[in-house]
Amino acid sequence: MEYFNLLEFKKEPFSNSPEPEFLYVFPQQSSCLQRLELACRLRRGLNIVIGPVGAGKTTLCRKLIQNLSLQVANDATVIETFLLLDPAVSGTYDFVKTVAAVLGVFNIGADDHEWQIKEKIKTFLFDQGVQQKKNIVLIIDEGQKIPENCLEILREFLNYETNSYKLLQIVIFAQPEFREHLDARANLLDRVNYLHYLKPLSFWQMKVMVEHRISVASIQPDRSSLISFGGMIAIYAATGGYPRKVVSLCHQVLLLMIIRRCTRADWFLVRSCIKSRQSASGTKRISWAMAAMVLIAGLSLASAFYWKGTDIKGHFPNQERLLSGIDMKMQAPSVTNLPVAAMPVALQTGNAVETIPDAHQNQDQPRSEMPDRLGEIVIKKRMTFWWLMENIYGETGRELTEKMILVNPHVKDINDVYYGITAKVPLISEKTHWLKPETIIVALDKSTELEKIYYSFIEKKDMNSMPPMLFLSLWNKREGRQFIIALNQTFKSKDEAGEAIRRLPSEFAGSARVLSQWDGDTVYLNSRFMQ
Secondary structure, three states, X not given: OOHHHHOOEOOOOOOOOOOHHHOOOOHHHHHHHHHHHHHHHOOOOEEEEEOOOOXXXXXXXXXXXXXXXXXXXXXXOEEEEEEEOOOOOOOHXXXXXXXXXXXXXXXXXXXXXXXXXXXXXXXXHHHHHHHOOEEEEEEEOOHHHOOHHHHHHHHHHHOOEOOOOEOEEEEEEEOOOHHHXXXXXXXXXXXXXXXXXXXXXXXXXXXXXXXXXXXXXXXXXXXOOOEOHHHHHHHHHHHOOOHHHHHHHHHHHHHHHHHHOOOOEOHHHHHHHHHHHOOOOHHHHHHHHHHHHHXXXXXXHHHHHHOOOOOOOOOOOHHHHHOOOOOOOOOOOOOOOOOOOOOOOOOOHHHOEEEOOOOOXXXXXXXXXXXXXXXXXXXXXXXXXXXXHHHHHOOXXXXXXXXXXXXXXXXXXXXXXXXXXXXXXEOOHHHOEEOOOOOOEEEEEEEOOHHHHHHHHHHHOOOOOOOOEEEEEEEEOOOEEEEEXXXXXXXXXXXXXXXXXXXXXXXXXXXXXXXXXOOOOOEEEOOOOOO
16 A cells, blocks of 8 residues: 555655646746746747756746646647756757757758758748747756757757747756856847746745645645644754755655654654654754754744734735745846837827926925825736736836735735736835936827726737837826836937837827826836836
């Protein structure tokens, strides 16, 4: 009989295989997965996830493949993912041959030179991406093993593109030393659309992960915890919150529970399990004990904040998520400059310059006069809080997450926001930037209603025929809140802005406006504007 049946499990909860169903998605992983999936679906090119050994990269990799296999409503594009598990090769020739084999390019001759194999890969990608309308995604695990001279090959692959999108999407999961290779190749680093660093779990995240795995694997999911709080402390002190180490140790803990016929693992049982795995000298015992004492002291100080809001299942309520040690700071994705066809659209009255008179307000006036809300948005399908923050503020991060949680107490889990819920969007004064009165902007749409203009932005922002655009929230004392869908650039003159409008598709050029002469106290929200 399998050991997990003895503890009333329907399957093994702490397998050493990367099983996506056991992945408990915390904000760090949730945002990373969403950004990677959207980058692949929107064909943004190169994306990289870096993390130390045992941080959960492989599990995240498998979950991404699973997510990309799901069909999205109103998107008929077929995504095909190809996984390269071990990129360690002797040179560039072997690397291109390996990539060709992984992609299924089988017409490679024994006498083919490297450039010939590249051309066959290019032909394959063109046939799949243009002729058959497929989205080809190459996922490379253990990316730190890629030889440095082969990184140039990846850069060449990223040059295979149409006027609208890249023919090959590349996602690399690698250990921290890979960053040194990137830094040495600025021309490749400059092409990275999204770069994310995975960190070990906090104690509370680890505790939830362990209990989640036990719940998913159990015959009765709502069973009481098999590991005591003291046992959890012992596990965290021994593993540092690295998922692989946690899973491996918990597996040994369950085996020891069976041997000792225990129904619950406490501090002492976990410590016994650790001692059986390694010999501990007197020095090691003292070091381990000191680490545990420091951890217990820290948890004791934090308990006043945590226990007040913790539910019996150990999931994160709003208060806990604010203190969980999650680092959500991200590099803003680079924007691919998509070429747009010049269209002979005359500047008629619909394209006339719209001037906002300068009220010459004092920029030093207190921002406390601003309202505390931008408005409300009803969440539609496939909309998330993370992309709401990214689109409106131009960034995510722990600070913004805390603000969103604070004004949306009705949202129990920020990672699982259901269709139809109303999200309140705060106007965060410290995130605003002064807009110079002489700034010239091309606006594709404009409204004082947040929800209306946001839905319009979602529809427009990823159209292949459109240049890069962003969502701008504006405020000044005279006109209050305004919301604009703007081209993501500023212009030196109104004539230059008018020329940009002429190059827009005709259905958008007719309603576009040139905005200038702003009130002196105008501020905007979106950290990516004018970057």
